[in-house]
Amino acid sequence: MKGCLAIYYREVLILKKKFFRQMASMSVAPTLYLIAFGLGMGRDVQLEGRSYLEFLIPGLIAMNSMTQSFAIASEINIARFYWRIFEEFQAAPIRNIAYVTGEVLAGITRALLAVSVIIVLALVFGVVLSYNVFFWLGVVLNSFVFASLAVCLAMLVKSHADQALLTNFFITPMAFLGGTFFPVDRMPPWVQKVLAFLPLTHAAKAIRSASFGLAPDSFSYLLLAGIGAVLFVLAFYSVNRAKD
């Protein structure tokens, strides 16, 4: 437990050092999406009985919690390949599970900050949604999935340059196809079947219905928890493999 807290403390300290830069950076993409898609398409466009802006914001929350929790992979790789701080962790008397837990918690923390930024932006754009328990549960489970995936993949790459490939292959397709910008059920049936395999599709669905105050779909939450647990175990084994 103490090892996990030490890892988490280090990540939070780094985050704190560049807090304002980080917050500004976290708000750029959502602001552009809100202006381009939200205001650009206008409040007249209706989706699922809501304005497009109201539809878009929960999707952006799902997408940003994914990208920000996954961004922990970049931090890990900088620590591993550039500063070589990963060796300091490996030489310490802490278990690999403590390392993975600390990094995943740091990823979730980043995601919660990014979500807070979007909630503030939504208020600026005049949109108030319901940020209830199921909303935050969806955000945390989504971040858990992608922070675990980030730790797992960060241990498998051989150089910092490979990091961009991970984002291109895993994150960008999901961001555009996982129900962020449009309802997945408007896609052809075969595409819907494919998209049902993406965790972000379920995260966007869960977060959107919670923020609209609708009854939660327990399947989405269970699926995210299940995928997160599997990826967490894989991350643990990846850290073991990272030792040459």
Place this chain on the structure above:
Amino acid sequence: MIRIDNLTKHYRTVHALKGINLEVAAGELFAYLGPNGSGKTTTIRILTGLSRPTSGDAYLHGYHIERDALKVKRQCGLVPQTINLDHELTVYENMDIHGRLFHMPARERSRRIDELLDYVEIKERKESPVKHLSGGLKRRVMVARALMHSPGILFMDEPTVGLDPSIRRRIWSLIKRIQQEGTTIFLTTHYIEEAEFLAERVAFLDEGEIVAVDAPRNLMARLGAWALDEIINGEMDTTYFKDREEANRYVERQQGSFSLRRVNLEDVFIFLTGKKVLP
């Protein structure tokens, strides 16, 4: 104490260690000397839990490096060859995180940081971000950080590489002082004078094998006390003498240019392996 039994490490086609056997006594300052790629860092990485051996065993204070990995890590301090400090953080924060990783309570961390920064004479830089420190100061922070949890064994991998001679000598004094206070030191180096000045015993490592282990004085005595370098047919040739008088008698018969000097560990390494430590 450190005991290594038949340790090997293979990376695909490269045999980095080919069956190392070694014992280092508690409180000893032991130097591991060899050219780049001889297996020095690989040995330290295995002993400190950063790498897995292919076969063989090693024990630190009686604990097996793999079976008792966490206990072994509590015994070890590591100063790696490359600077691995968090450059965004201050000296204090770097050391504090190390203390947290070794489960030290808050009050003890704070006391130990002050004590160690005083010890390595950089207390006034406690709140400085690491990125603003010179190479020599970073090295001293790394030594202080490695000592945070009061390890019984300190592994130092090329601790003075890239430093200018005056700073190198300050680090040497620091290493001597740490050993005099009871810490076992296992040091790798390819600086001959570093091994001669610091080590009580030296192991010569060549292509993953130990070719000799002894006190520097004993190793050098194998060749004699004096060495005469001369160019014969365009090639450097060295002749060794057991004392100055024998060397002088030889010199009297010489006509070409030559230089007479004391035997050093480099001579012994070349004699044993046919190679130089520093290429």
